[in-house]
Amino acid sequence: MSQSDLLHHYSQQFNQELEEIRTNVLAMGGLVEQQLEEALNALVSGDVGHGERVVANDYQVNALDVQIDERCTVILARRQPTASDLRLVLVVIKTTADLERIGDEAKRVARMAIRLGSADHSRGLFLEIEHLGTLVRGMLNKALDTYARMDVVAALEVAKEDQRIDREYENVMRQAITYMMEDPRSIPFVLDIIWSARALERIGDRCRNIAEYVIYFVKGKDVRHTNLEQIEEELIRR
C-alpha cells in the first residue's frame, strides 16, 4: 500500500482526484510552514511587521481547510471509496484539521511577537524559544515529507521526535520560572513567552498526529493513543 499503489487505480480520473487532494493538503502544509517560519522570525527578531503579516494571512489557511474538506465530501458522496481510498480521504480530512490548528498556533505566536516586539527585553529567553522553534519547524517539515512519501519508517521517527520537543518545552518552562523568581517585574513578559512555548509544543503534538495518520493510511492500523514501543512492535509483527 505504498505510493505506487496509489498510482495504479482502476479509474484514472478518480485516481487523479485523490492525488489532487493529497497535493492540496501538502500545499496547505507549505503555507502553514511559511506562517510558522514568519511567526518565529517575528518573535526572535522582534519584527512587528512580520507578525502582522502572519495574522493577516491566517485566513488563507482557513480557506484552504474549508476548500479541501468540501472536495473530500464530494469524493465521499460521488465515489463511495473503500479500503485504502477511504482511508486516504479520512486521513486528508483529519490532516487538514490539524494543519488548520497549527496555523492558529502560529498566529498565536505572531500575536505574542507583536506584543513583545514593541518593548525591550532581555534576549536570554528568546534564545531558548528560538531553539524550541527550530525543532518544531524541522518536525513539521519532516511530518509533511512523510506525508508526501507515505513513508512509515520516517513517520515513526517523527512521532519519536515529539518527546524531544516535550523535553525542550520543559527546559523553557524551567528557565521561565527562574526568570520570574529573579525579577517579578518580568512576569508579564515571561508569561507571553510561556504562551508562545506552549503553542509551539502543541504544534509538535499535531505533527505527531499527522505522522500517525500516515501509519494509519499505509498499515490500516490506528496507532493513536498508544505508546511508541507498542507502535513499533505492531509494525514489526505485520
Added chain:
Amino acid sequence: MRAGWSQETWRLVGILALSLVIGLVIGRVRDCLLVGLAVVLALNLYNLHQFLAWLGASEGLKPRDAPGVWGEIYHHVYLLQRRNRKRKRKLAKLLAQFQLSAEAMPDAAVALGEGWDIRWFNEAATRLLGLRPGQDAGSSIRNLLRNPDFHAYLSAGEFDRSVEIGAPGHLGRRLSVRIIPFAGNQRLLLAQDVTDRYRLERIRRDFVANASHELRTPLTVIAGFVENMRHDDTAAARHWARPLALMEQQAARMQRIVEDLLLLSGLESGQAVTDAQDVDVGALIHDIREEAIAAGGPDAPSLIAEVTAEARLRGGSQYLRSAFTNLVMNAVQHTPAGAKVWIRWRLDGDRGVFEVQDTGEGIPAEHIPRLTERFYRVDVARSRRRGGTGLGLAIVKHVLQNHDGQLEIESEVGVGSTFRCVFPSARLVFSANLDEQRKAAG
C-alpha cells in the same frame, strides 16, 4: 551472397533430379517428386528451427556455419548484432559520463515530467532540496517542495524569471529556483544556493534602513536649532544670515534624502502589499496638481489633468501618492513657465495607465536606461540646485514593482518627455457608482 545462392540452387536441383531419376526407374514420377519436395521443405524447416534457437540464446551470439543460404543469414545477423552491441556500449558510456557531469554540478537539477512528476535528479538535489534517491522518482515535485511562493510560480507559468524560496528542511538557507521547459512537455528544475547573496542583500538593506533611521534624529535637532538661530534678531545672527540660510537649506535637503531612503527600504521589504486599498486615482491626481501648483510658484508650467478611466487602483495609497508626486514634480521642474504638463489616468486596453507628459527640454537617449538608479543625475549641478534627492525615480520604480506595474519612459530632446506607469488589469477595480461617490464627496 552469390556462392550461397548457387549452392542452394544446386542442392535443390540435385534433390529434384535424384527423385526424378528414382521416379523414372520405379515408374512413379509424381510421387517421387513430391517426396523430393517434402525433403527440401523438411530441410528448410529444420534450418529455420536451428536459426530460431540460435537467435533465442540468452548470451551473445556466436558465429555459426550452415550450408547454403542459411550460412549467409547467420553471418549477416551476427554482424548486425555485433554492431548493435558496440553502439549500445558506446551509448551507455556516454550516458554514464553525462550523469557523472550532472552529478558534479553544484546546482540542483531535477528533470520533471508533464504533471510535475520527478523523473531524475542529481546529487545536489538530494542535498539542497532534500529529495531521496530511489524513493522520490515518480512523485510530484509539488508534494516535496511545498513553499507557497514556489507553487504560485509553478501555476503562474512565467518561467523566464526565477523564484527565491527557503530550502526545505534547512533553516536560513535560500534557494533561487528556476524552471526551464524543454522537449515539449518536459521541464528541468534548477536550484541554486543563494544564501550568501541573500544575506549580503539583507545586510545592505538593513544598513541603509538603520543608517537613515539613526540620521533622522540628529538632523531634526540640527535643523531645529538652525531655524531658531535664523529667526533670532541679533547682530550675530544677522552677520551669519547667509551661512545659516544655506545650512537650513542643506539640512532640509538631507532630511528629504533620509525620508526617501527610508521609504525605499520600506518598499524593498514589500510593505505596500500588506496595506492594499482601492485608491481613487482621479482624486489623487487632483490633490497632487494643487500641491504642484502651490510649490511651483509663478514659474510653474500650466498643469492639465485628464482623467478618463473610471477605475480605482488597488495598492498602498501612500506609496502610490509618493510615486505619482515624484513624476509630476519632476515634470514641473524640467518644464519652463508657460509650457504645458499633462497628467492623465486612462485605460489602454484592459490596463490602467498613469501618464505625465511634459513639453520640457527632454532627456538624451543614453541616460534613459539609467534614470531609475539611485542618485543617478542627468545634470548633476542643476538637479542639486533644484533640491532633488536623486532618489525620486528609484522610488517610482520600486512602487511600481510592488504593484506589478511597469515604468515606460519616452523622451526626445527639445520636444518633451512622457513617463508612463502601466498597471495590469488585475490591479484595477471598477465600480459603477464611483462618479456619484466623487460628486457626493466634492
